[in-house]
Amino acid sequence: MMIKTEGVKFNIGKLDILKGIDIDVKNREFVGIIGPNGSGKSTFLKCIYRTLKPSSGIIKLDEVNLSKLSIKESSKKMAVVSQHNYCDFDFSVGDIVLMGRSPHKKMMERDSQRDYEIMNEALANVSMLHYKDRNFNTLSGGEQQRVILARALAQETNCLILDEPTNHLDIKYQLQLMNIVKKLDIEVIAAIHDLNIAAMYCDKIYVLKEGKIVAYGTPKEVFTKELIKEVYEVDVIVNEDKENNMINIFYKSCI
Structure with a gap:
């Protein structure tokens, strides 16, 4: 399963929420979308799972333009777990x-x-x-x-979209849900609020700020104190646990 977006934009009136997003997700990777509140994470995912229609740009599922697929056809390819379920x-x-x-x-x-x-x-x-x-x-x-x-x-489906599904859950249930998803061995794209959760579970990470991708890479490549300061405006200590192959982020202060 492959999901690819090219120049995806989303506008509300004259306000640009997404300013041309390109991603390429394949090889059964667990891919995280992170960024501060208002960066466009959920808006972008809603464009992928068709709750919102992009103002411009292309979204492809296995090289097929999403706009050419019926809702039923795309629902056979990707499933969604969102934050609120009433x-x-x-x-x-x-x-x-x-x-x-x-x-x-x-x-x-x-x-x-x-x-x-x-x-x-x-x-x-x-x-x-x-x-x-x-x-x-x-x-x-x-x-x-x-x-x-x-x-x-x-x-x-061969792809699962997680739209900040753990924000309101206790840590036990956050870890429980993410452990289940990690074991599925399918394509996963997840908007994640908690940076340590993202570091634990994601193979690759896209970083959004003000509707643009400002960084992409593995957790080790993305989670530097300089980038976190630039994107989130907080000082952190980033420790690499080489024995367990993990990144741990500790917050110090905000400006």
Whole structure:
């Protein structure tokens, strides 16, 4: 699976939110999109997963222009886990996950035995199978987010978009969700707020500031105290844990 964007821009009136974004994601990489609030992370991802339409530019899935694909066709290629997931109806956890099978079904087609098997497998993968018959709205935020991830897994896509899915979760659930995603061995593009989380899980990172990409590379290449100061306006200490091949970022102050 390959996702490529060329010169993606998004405007609201005369305000330029995205100012020409180029990315190239392939080889089953876990790619992070980071940047301060208002940098355009979520706006960019919404353009990819079609909640927003770019003002200009091209988005390609496996060399096919996204605008040439139906919503159903693109939903067979990529699934989404976003930050907020509201449900105004009394759906069970199982029903929520079965919604992920919609792109694979014809209009009015009923759920098959295979659909239920996929639903059970997806819930088992996020350790939520025992909640299958619970009302979705009775779950905690962390539990709901795992169910939404299960719904995305039920789509059986080769790409997963994470639009800041862990911002409101306790650290336990942040790590739990990211561990599950990391093990999927599929293309992942994630907008991430926490720099240490990004350093732990991402193979490559794009850094956005004011609607532009200002840096790209591995966590080791991107997370320097100079770049973090430039982008986030904070002083940090960056330690490299060579034994565990990890980058740790400690915040000192802001200007």
